[in-house]
Amino acid sequence: MTSVLRIEHGAVAFSGRPVLRDLSLIVHTGDVLAILGANGSGKSTLIRAALGLVPLSDGSVELFETPLRRFRQWRRIGYVPQRMGAGSGVPATVREVVAAGRLGKRGFLRPPGARDRKAVHDAIAMVGLGSRAKDPVATLSGGQQQRTLIARALAGEPDLLVLDEPTAGVDAASQEAFAHALRVFVDGGGTVVLVAHELGPLRPVVTRAVVVHDGVIAHDGPVPEPAGHHADPDHDHVHPHAPDHGEGFWGTR
Amino acid sequence: MDLFERALLGVLITGLVAPSLGIYLVQRRMSLIGDGIGHIALTGVGLGLLTSTQPVLMAVIVATLGSIAVELVRSRGRTSGDMALAILFYGGISGGVFLVGLAPGKSNANLMAYLFGSPLTTTEDDLIVMAVLGAIVLLVTLGLRPWLFAICQDEEYAKVSGLPVRLLNLLLAVMAAVTVTVAMRAVGLLLVSALMVVPVAAAQQLSRGFAGTMLLSMLGGVGAGAGGFFLSLRLDTGTGATVVLTAIALFVLMVLAGPLLRRRKRVSNGSAGEPPEWVLEG
Ligand SMILES: Nc1ncnc2c1ncn2[C@@H]1O[C@H](COP(=O)(O)OP(=O)(O)O)[C@@H](O)[C@H]1O
Ligand SMILES: [Mg+2]
Numbered sequence: 001m002t003s004v005l006r007i008e009h010g011a012v013a014f015s016g017r018p019v020l021r022d023l024s025l026i027v028h029t030g031d032v033l034a035i036l037g038a039n040g041s042g043k044s045t046l047i048r049a050a051l052g053l054v055p056l057s058d059g060s061v062e063l064f065e066t067p068l069r070r071f072r073q074w075r076r077i078g079y080v081p082q083r084m085g086a087g088s089g090v091p092a093t094v095r096e097v098v099a100a101g102r103l104g105k106r107g108f109l110r111p112p113g114a115r116d117r118k119a120v121h122d123a124i125a126m127v128g129l130g131s132r133a134k135d136p137v138a139t140l141s142g143g144q145q146q147r148t149l150i151a152r153a154l155a156g157e158p159d160l161l162v163l164d165e166p167t168a169g170v171d172a173a174s175q176e177a178f179a180h181a182l183r184v185f186v187d188g189g190g191t192v193v194l195v196a197h198e199l200g201p202l203r204p205v206v207t208r209a210v211v212v213h214d215g216v217i218a219h220d221g222p223v224p225e226p227a228g229h230h231a232d233p234d235h236d237h238v239h240p241h242a243p244d245h246g247e248g249f250w251g252t253r
Numbered sequence: 254m255d256l257f258e259r260a261l262l263g264v265l266i267t268g269l270v271a272p273s274l275g276i277y278l279v280q281r282r283m284s285l286i287g288d289g290i291g292h293i294a295l296t297g298v299g300l301g302l303l304t305s306t307q308p309v310l311m312a313v314i315v316a317t318l319g320s321i322a323v324e325l326v327r328s329r330g331r332t333s334g335d336m337a338l339a340i341l342f343y344g345g346i347s348g349g350v351f352l353v354g355l356a357p358g359k360s361n362a363n364l365m366a367y368l369f370g371s372p373l374t375t376t377e378d379d380l381i382v383m384a385v386l387g388a389i390v391l392l393v394t395l396g397l398r399p400w401l402f403a404i405c406q407d408e409e410y411a412k413v414s415g416l417p418v419r420l421l422n423l424l425l426a427v428m429a430a431v432t433v434t435v436a437m438r439a440v441g442l443l444l445v446s447a448l449m450v451v452p453v454a455a456a457q458q459l460s461r462g463f464a465g466t467m468l469l470s471m472l473g474g475v476g477a478g479a480g481g482f483f484l485s486l487r488l489d490t491g492t493g494a495t496v497v498l499t500a501i502a503l504f505v506l507m508v509l510a511g512p513l514l515r516r517r518k519r520v521s522n523g524s525a526g527e528p529p530e531w532v533l534e535g
Contacts (some may be wrong), residue, residue, distance in 0.1 A: 051413050052412070052413075053409055053412065053413070072415065073415075074413060074414055074415025075414075075415060077413060079410060079413040079414075081407070081409060081410060084407065088280075088282075088406075089279045089280045089281060089282045089284070090276055090279055090280040090453065090457060090463055090466050091457055091460060091461055091462060091463065091466060092402070092462055092463045093461060093462035093463070095462075096402065096462050096463050096464065097406065099399065100399065100402060100403040100406060100407070100410070100411075100414075101410075101414070103399055103400060103403055103414055103416060104414035104415045104416065108400070108416070108417065109397075134461065134462070135461065136461050136462065152410070156414070
């Protein structure tokens with residue numbers, strides 16, 4: 001089985017403070033991997049390091065079996081950041097934002113072809129925003145804005161989707177729309193890495209879960225059953241300082 | 254072409270070009286950067302006057318270097334960057350005033366012309382330079398719109414998309430410097446930024462998307478340029494300042510008219526509710 005993402009002995013520190021240390025993870029083609037863990041445990045840092053947005057202080061990252069430094073096939077990756085970028089000083093329509101997700105595939109300086117336009121249109125329809133395509137994203141609800149970002153990632157027809165808390169604080173309707181889009185993507189052979197606070201309707205789609213705790217992977221396997229209120233990943237948001245817990249959350253350390 | 258035609262044409266070129274570049278700065282919420290680059294360009298003007306080379310040429314060179322420095326500070330994202338920019342900008346304008354003072358045949362009128370514009374002194378050569386530089390800026394801001402939109406809207410996402418983010422950022426920085434120089438003659442270095450920003454602010458009161466905002470802001474820039482130019486002739490006031498005030502009047506008008514126009518649209522659209530089409534799977 002080919003690996004889509006391989007992190008070996010990865011370490012990340014922010015101004016000397018280690019957030020990830022000696023973390024290893026392999027994601028295979030077809031995996032639908034959920035990354036769980038307390039707030040501030042380093043889930044976002046993990047995927048940002050995997051995408052080269054945060055430098056590793058130690059260890060290595062491979063994407064599609066290519067070292068990150070030499071990796072050029074970015075069009076194979078669809079990234080959904082935790083929230084929309086800062087560039088909201090000027091209104092932009094849903095279609096304009098989603099079309100930005102097609103640029104990697106389209107190629108630099110190429111005008112859009114019929115296929116590009118169709119991919120953008122289909123991605124918007126996939127997340128159920130067909131009727132809002134010409135509306136400014138700022139007028140959408142938080143959940144609809146999140147769906148716009150997912151459509152942007154889908155528009156490039158990627159092989160790997162990397163999503164950072166796509167369902168956090170999102171209304172039930174948007175969660176269902178997202179679960180549907182994800183199922184279609186996975187049925188088409190796609191690989192998914194998603195950070196999730198609450199799996200909710202995504203739970204049946206997820207095939208594997210890892211738990212980040214104390215800078216390393218503390219669990220790797222099936223989605224862990226909530227072993228009580230405190231160990232429940234769905235409830236870790238009540239512990240804003242979770243990394244300070246002395247005991248291993250998941251009893252594995 | 255007579256004096257007034259040259260002056261008007263210069264103002265119109267500025268009104269067309271400045272918002273097409275400024276919209277990207279506004280999108281990044283960096284509306285004041287154009288002002289800073291204008292400050293830096295004054296050092297170039299001073300150098301030009303001192304060494305009796307073309308002030309415009311020196312302004313382009315110094316503004317470009319300054320703009321690239323600004324971009325490097327921005328892309329590092331340091332919190333101390335704010336201070337670095339302040340020092341760069343104030344150093345730029347002080348350096349300009351200082352160098353003009355050293356120049357032979359120094360005159361404050363000369364300095365005022367560069368700070369606040371003097372379209373009536375536009376020569377045929379000036380106009381050719383403005384037209385060529387303006388065309389280059391438009392080629393980039395219009396031709397690369399999807400890519401520049403992407404890096405200004407969400408830079409990290411653009412990186413993960415594999416776009417040449419660093420190259421595009423540098424290109425944008427250089428074009429900002431060129432725009433400042435194009436606008437220098439018409440509205441002056443202290444008012445350049447206003448024509449980059451105010452027409453965009455006016456346009457977005459009406460528009461719904463980025464492309465629409467861009468088009469409207471360029472129209473608004475040309476409109477304010479023409480209106481302000483004729484007004485300044487009638488009232489015998491400074492052209493640059495009058496053009497900027499006209500643009501601001503346009504902005505206020507749009508702020509007042511925007512809600513009315515939007516309400517009309519909403520009524521004609523019917524209810525804006527979202528149909529539950531996504532519930533039907535498959
Ligand atoms: N750019 C950064 N600079 C400094 N500290 C950071 C940065 N990004 C994240 N951190 C810190 O790293 C830790 C992990 O953050 P993050 O990866 O966002 O956690 P999670 O996504 O699991 O909530 C937090 O303590 C956070 O404050
Ligand atoms: Mg996070």
